[in-house]
Amino acid sequence: MPLMPGAEPYHHHGGPVGVLVCHGFTGSPASMRPWAEAAAAEGLSVSLPLLPGHGTQWQDLNVTRWQDWYSTVEREFDLLAKDCEQVFLFALSMGGLLSLHLAAQKGAAVSGLVLVNPLVRMPGQSHRALPLVRHLVPSLPGIANDVAKPDVNEGGYTRTPLHAAHSMAQLTRLVQAELPQVTQPLLLFRSPQDHVVPAASSELLLSRISSTDVEEKLCERSFHVATLDHDAEMIFDGSLGFVRRLTTAAKG
Structure with missing residues (x-):
């Protein structure tokens, strides 16, 4: 099955500071490519993989x-860590869930996280029926393209596959404990206007996290896929400033 347009993974070999960029559930690297x-x-080294099952x-x-x-x-992450002195995690939605699991497992090897609308708790109560419903119905309507900015396509699926959602x-339950x-x-x-x-x-x-260096910023003009929305530049600038601050502190 050929890849959807924009779903290709992206890699860039830069300096000694690396960033692992992770897209969300049913999405693709298209939602994260500008970031x-x-x-x-x-000048950062960057890895933006295509997660298995996505982009087709x-x-x-x-x-x-x-x-x-x-x-x-x-x-x-391990490939970046071999070549880089520090590695940061940039992630959207379920990518944030995977990144939190990675941070819990890797400890100090992860220098910091920048998360955009991370999924840590399943929305609503309907997910409680997934153990049964997934055997009766293969999919439900999709969650892609929750973007306030007009004419934006994140390269996601039009259906939500229920075995994968289950x-x-x-994973949310595992990460909550971690x-x-x-x-x-x-x-x-x-x-604040996230419909996903x-x-x-x-x-x-x-x-629940034990981090002491924590900052929250609101994307007032954006919906869920804020990385492609009106506040994208704020996210890009803020994340790069975050990396600069922490790399300078590490050198000091």
Whole structure:
């Protein structure tokens, strides 16, 4: 199955500071490419992988599980860590969930996280039916393109595959238990008008992590995919300033 336009992974070999960029559930690197390119322009080494099952057709995602997505994220992190003195994590939505799991596992090897509307808690109550419903219905309407800016396409699926969604729900429970192990600096961008991930997700994240260097910024003009929305430049500038601050501190 050929890749959707813009779903190609992106890599850039830059300086000794690396960034692993991770897209969200049913999305693709298209939602993160401008952010990745902004980091590359800053001289950072960048890895933006395509998560298994994404970027083709939703049926491909339905035969993958969170362990498949995480193995790709961990592999790309380890490759960056071999060549870089510091590695940061930039992520959107479920990419934030995977990044938090990685931060809990890797500890000090992760220098900091920049998360945009991270999924830490499944929205609503309907996910409680996933263990049964996924065997009856393969998919539900998609969640892609929650963007306030007109004529923007994040390269996501039009359907939400339920076996994969059930696996993601399992990962949320694991990461919720791991949050106290997250100690790295965190810059959190949250959209008050997010129609995919509720504010309760970020509230849970902030209440449980052990990080002491934490800042939250609101994307007032954007919906869920804020990396392609009106506040994208604020995210790019803020994240690069975050990296500069922490790399300068490490050298000092």
